Amino acid sequence: MSSxxxxxxxxxxxxxxxxxxxxxxxxxxxxxxAAGLVLYLIYYGTVGLINRTIEQQxxxxxxxxxxxxxxxxxxxxxANMREESAEAPHATIMALVEPDGRxxxxxxxxxxxxxGWSWYKLRISSxxxxxxxxxxxxxxRLADGGLLYVxxxxxxxxxxxxxxDDVFGISFLTLTMFGVGGGVLLGRGAASRVKDINRTLLQAxxxxxxxxxxxxxxxxxxxxxxxxxxxxxxxxxxxxxNIKQTGNEIAHDLRSPMARLRSGLELALIxxxxxxxIEAVALSIVQTDQILEIFSSLLRLAQIESGARRSSFxxxxxSGLLENLIETYHLSIxxxxxxxxxxxxxxxxxxxxxxxxxxxxANILQNAEKFTPDGGRISIxxxxxxxxxxxxxxxxxxxxxxxxxxxxxxxxGRIIDxxxxxxxxxxxxxxxxxxxxxxxxxxxxxxxxxxxxVRILLPHT
Amino acid sequence: MSSYKILLIEDDLKAVNLITTALSxxxxxxxxxxxxxxxxxxxxxxxxxxxxxxxxxxRIEGLALVKTLREVSVNTPVLFLTALDGIExxxxxxxxxxxxxxxxxxxxxxLLARVEALVRRCHVQKEVQYLQVEDLLLxxxxxxxxxxxxxxxxxxxxxxxxxxxxxxxxxxxxxxxxLDNIWNFSFDPGTTVIxxxxxRLRAKINNTGGELLYTVRGKGYRxxxxxx
Ligand SMILES: Nc1ncnc2c1ncn2[C@@H]1O[C@H](COP(=O)(O)OP(=O)(O)OP(=O)(O)O)[C@@H](O)[C@H]1O
Ligand SMILES: [Mg+2]
Numbered sequence: 001m002s003s004x005x006x007x008x009x010x011x012x013x014x015x016x017x018x019x020x021x022x023x024x025x026x027x028x029x030x031x032x033x034a035a036g037l038v039l040y041l042i043y044y045g046t047v048g049l050i051n052r053t054i055e056q057q058x059x060x061x062x063x064x065x066x067x068x069x070x071x072x073x074x075x076x077x078x079a080n081m082r083e084e085s086a087e088a089p090h091a092t093i094m095a096l097v098e099p100d101g102r103x104x105x106x107x108x109x110x111x112x113x114x115x116g117w118s119w120y121k122l123r124i125s126s127x128x129x130x131x132x133x134x135x136x137x138x139x140x141r142l143a144d145g146g147l148l149y150v151x152x153x154x155x156x157x158x159x160x161x162x163x164x165d166d167v168f169g170i171s172f173l174t175l176t177m178f179g180v181g182g183g184v185l186l187g188r189g190a191a192s193r194v195k196d197i198n199r200t201l202l203q204a205x206x207x208x209x210x211x212x213x214x215x216x217x218x219x220x221x222x223x224x225x226x227x228x229x230x231x232x233x234x235x236x237x238x239x240x241x242n243i244k245q246t247g248n249e250i251a252h253d254l255r256s257p258m259a260r261l262r263s264g265l266e267l268a269l270i271x272x273x274x275x276x277x278i279e280a281v282a283l284s285i286v287q288t289d290q291i292l293e294i295f296s297s298l299l300r301l302a303q304i305e306s307g308a309r310r311s312s313f314x315x316x317x318x319s320g321l322l323e324n325l326i327e328t329y330h331l332s333i334x335x336x337x338x339x340x341x342x343x344x345x346x347x348x349x350x351x352x353x354x355x356x357x358x359x360x361x362a363n364i365l366q367n368a369e370k371f372t373p374d375g376g377r378i379s380i381x382x383x384x385x386x387x388x389x390x391x392x393x394x395x396x397x398x399x400x401x402x403x404x405x406x407x408x409x410x411x412x413g414r415i416i417d418x419x420x421x422x423x424x425x426x427x428x429x430x431x432x433x434x435x436x437x438x439x440x441x442x443x444x445x446x447x448x449x450x451x452x453x454v455r456i457l458l459p460h461t
Numbered sequence: 462m463s464s465y466k467i468l469l470i471e472d473d474l475k476a477v478n479l480i481t482t483a484l485s486x487x488x489x490x491x492x493x494x495x496x497x498x499x500x501x502x503x504x505x506x507x508x509x510x511x512x513x514x515x516x517x518x519x520r521i522e523g524l525a526l527v528k529t530l531r532e533v534s535v536n537t538p539v540l541f542l543t544a545l546d547g548i549e550x551x552x553x554x555x556x557x558x559x560x561x562x563x564x565x566x567x568x569x570x571x572l573l574a575r576v577e578a579l580v581r582r583c584h585v586q587k588e589v590q591y592l593q594v595e596d597l598l599l600x601x602x603x604x605x606x607x608x609x610x611x612x613x614x615x616x617x618x619x620x621x622x623x624x625x626x627x628x629x630x631x632x633x634x635x636x637x638x639x640l641d642n643i644w645n646f647s648f649d650p651g652t653t654v655i656x657x658x659x660x661r662l663r664a665k666i667n668n669t670g671g672e673l674l675y676t677v678r679g680k681g682y683r684x685x686x687x688x689x
Binding site: 282296355370 | 564568648651653658661
């Protein structure tokens, strides 16, 4: 484990690194670009329309001045120009230019000397103010090489452009403000949620699994994440608790046999009689074997609980397996006036691990044998039931009161009143439960007062 | 007791020490090798009475080693040593060509009994029809057992036990050996189980003659006089 890494990195992300902030900023940029695009389209749409209208007017007026005469003389043109400007003085800019560049008629002195469409800035200075007009103009080359220039005020374009600039500027500013502001808010929110999560995780890393990530109840993605983390923490807490408990129990349970072993060996050390010495050492070896048996059971329990053995399931003849066990145990059961009653339905089959199923049933049978007093009875039934197969093992021993069932099923759990004088580590039933559960089944204890009934249900597979 | 030539392939030096000492004290000659490859070479080049092979070896795994040996027709009996949590190891080991297995840590009694059983079982023809220990006669063809000519009424289990013990006549058979070989139980079924079966079998045998099935205190059981 790399618990040495600096945990301060978990305090929470910097604001500008939060995904909320980044998202807000990038969507702002997109919004600005979109707004710019829309404004641009509106601008050019409008400008295009106005431009076409102006150009049309210019063409019309040029047409009226030229008046269909392809070989118009300057004199007739000038007359026409006069007529036009009289109709609307100053609305139209006009100039007739000689081939040598001299303006011979019109209302401006320096028209652009090009044929075709052009833009032209006209400075107008009256008594009190100066102003510049933007002129859209059109020059027509005349037959004698001169130029007829007709223009119209198009200042509206530059006004429009300025307005557009303003609008764009304002919307850029507001969008950016909202975007960045929103980003800060979002980022802050996200960062604080992450901080919450990290605080809880840090506490868990420090070994305190009791804290949970707070949830806002908004059911947002952070709430979902928090839910997942909380479930994980809960399970870890239980696991850690179990491990602690098991660890304590192992320590506790192994202490007394170890202590016995140690004092036995210590006494053997000062034993003068050789026979007795050998006796003492032999006893120590037996005690060591018991301790090893406990380890072996714990390892097996862990392996069963991991579910790894499920992969080696085969078709098992449960009836045959039970008959085999009955044949194995009936001699030790049928002593001291005790009787064994069995009713096994033949051909009960299931998918499973026959070695483990044997052990499960043997553990229970062994308990029954251990706890059934002289003249008692042990019964074994096995039959089909709705959900699958059912096995019942009953005895007429002291039984286990309902309130102590959980204790009996727990690792190292033994009922002191009845089990003090019988050997055992308290691992038989937990192993049986784990095996039943590995097969998708369950094991229940029932108090038959007097006596115990163990009922095992194994589902069809 | 006879002396066997045993090759021990095991990398755990503590285990090597214990096994070598125990087997030497019992009169056997042990050659320890800590490396799988060297072990494989030794096992196939010389004649041995028994190979003791740890499942976890450097360079080559115990299972693979024995599989290879069997492939090149080296049929020396093999005793596997496995770790405490190797529940399924027995089946795996036997499938790979091992003849028996022992879970570490094991008792010296258990080790010596297994070694004896393995080498002996190898010498006894598995296909013979009759097994005899003193006046006890087992006929595999008819699956019947007589003592001094008198038929014994045995259950199938008792017959199995007797067949096994007669093959290992005169030497110790531990409860664990019976559990492994007769019952196929990898767990401890309780102290009284084996005892109850043996005592009934003993009663049936002794009924028609003198003491023949002995309990060897702290070790196990023995059929017939102790072989020296
Ligand atoms: N048939 C029974 N009658 C009365 N009490 C029982 C019976 N079976 C189990 N118990 C009680 O439940 C406890 C737990 O049983 P469990 O099989 O887990 O452990 P154990 O038998 O004491 O030891 P182990 O099985 O590990 O040798 C026993 O110690 C005993 O107090
Ligand atoms: Mg028990």
